Amino acid sequence: MTPLVAIGNITHSFGAGPVLSGVSLSLARGSYTVLLGPSGSGKTTLLSILGGFLAPDEGxxxxxxxxxxxLAPARRPTxxxxxxxxxxPHLTAGANVGFGLRMKGVARAERDGRARAMLEVVGLAAAFDKKPHQLSGGQRQRVALARALLVEPAVLLLDEPLGALDLKLRRQMQDELKAIQRRVGTAFVHVxxxxxxxxxxxxxxxxxNHGRIEDQGPPERVYARPAxxxxxxxxxxxxxxxxxxANGVIDTALGRFSAPAGASHVAIRPEHVAxxxxxxxxxxxxxxxxSFKRVTARVNGVMLLARLPAETAIAAGDxxxxxxxxxxxIALKE
Incomplete structure (x- = not known):
């Protein structure tokens, strides 16, 4: 199947330092893609290039x-x-949501109707006449989401949209974002x-990491078998x-593990220690x-992390x- 988005060999630098180095990525229709990485990994730069806010040096x-x-941002389907x-701040939620249609010359009655419908999709049907200062952080986030979705983009780009929310609200919005994405079927790219x-x-x-893709795939595979x-x-x-x-196994200070040729390290998740x-x-x-106790223990000179049941009677010094x-x-190559 032809991908919705095909990013080919993107390279970009700020000054003398490369921020992206030959990044290629394909995104499927209806997918929810998350670009994950530390500060300086290039994820936001890649999102900006996808949205047209930056032009790549190559690719x-x-x-x-x-x-x-x-193409400029306004001319691409994002x-x-x-x-x-x-x-x-001076516009109501409804006017904010309908602003993109207003810029396209859509009549007020039509854009208000479509804005109301989109606010209903994001669970804010009653907020049409409210100003941003009358809304919570999570509600303002959903208004911004409704505004972006109303112009029917092929790809919706989200630049750390939950970063300003507290932990409880962030988790609630994670569930809502996923539900909305499934409902509308638009491809999301989330940094x-x-x-x-x-x-x-x-x-x-x-x-x-450092302007390159270290790994990609379903999160279950990336977690269980990182590359x-x-x-x-x-x-x-x-x-x-x-x-x-040696002979299909790798010997470590913590035991022997099956491994493919060329493996040099083993990763042990803390939930697999008992x-x-x-x-x-x-x-x-x-x-x-x-829900658990995070235990750090020294075993054969290695600092081993373990997740033990919360009721485990264990303390430092034991x-x-x-x-x-x-x-x-998890066998890994260097």
Whole structure:
């Protein structure tokens, strides 16, 4: 199937330093893609190039088969929701939502009708006549989302749209964003540095680092079988331990694990460590996290992370016997 978006070999620099280095990416129709990475990874620059706010030094951006590489934002089939929402404070929610149609010369009665319908889609039917200052942060975010969706873009771009919200509201908005995306069927591209947010929203996760794509795919695969050491450490917590390959297994200070040729390290997720094994451990730190205890223990010179049941009686300074589920050891190449 032909992708909706085809980004080909994009390179971009600010001054002497490259921000993106040969990035290629395909996005399917109706997909929810999340660009995940630390500050400076290039994710926001890539979003800006996709939206037309930056022109790449090299490479191409095709949307629905049309070369949009040098098109201005207003001339390409995209819309953007920014972190600060960029609502007009003197306009009502309805007028904000209908602003794009107003710029296209759509008559007031029609744009008001369509704005009301879109506000209903995002759960704000009663907010049509309210000004932005009368709305909560989550409501303002949904008004910005409705405004972007009303112009019927092929691709909706979201630049850390939940970054200004508190934790409880951010989690609520994650659920609402995913539900809205499924309802309207528009392809979403969402930038974040929050791993939990990325896993909650994405059906296509793209992990970026230093201007390159480290890994991409369904979030379950990226988490369970990351393609690089960086992806294993940025996408959730892991203990990374070096090892030596021989006869299809890799020997490490924490045990032996099956591995393909060329593997040099093993990543161990903390949920795959349990009490009651043969590994003698000195407990260094215990942090209560509500549903579990995050335990740091020294095992054969390695600082091992474990997630143990919240009711586990364990404290810093204890000695414990730990077990690692070798089936879940993640073999990685350098």
């Amino acid at each position: 191409s951006v095709l949307i629905d088969g049309v070369d949009c590489t040098r 819309a953007t929701v920014f972190q600060d929402y960029a609502l007009f 974040t540095h929050d791993q939990e947010e990325a896993m909650a929203l994405a059906d296509h996760l793209v992990v970026m 690089s050491i960086f992806a294993a450490t940025f996408m959730g917590e892991s203990t990374i331990v070096p090892g030596r390959m 009490l009651g094994g043969a590994l003698a451990a000195d407990v260094v730190d215990v942090v209560y996290q509500g 000695q414990a016997m730990l077990a690692i589920d070798a089936r879940h050891g």
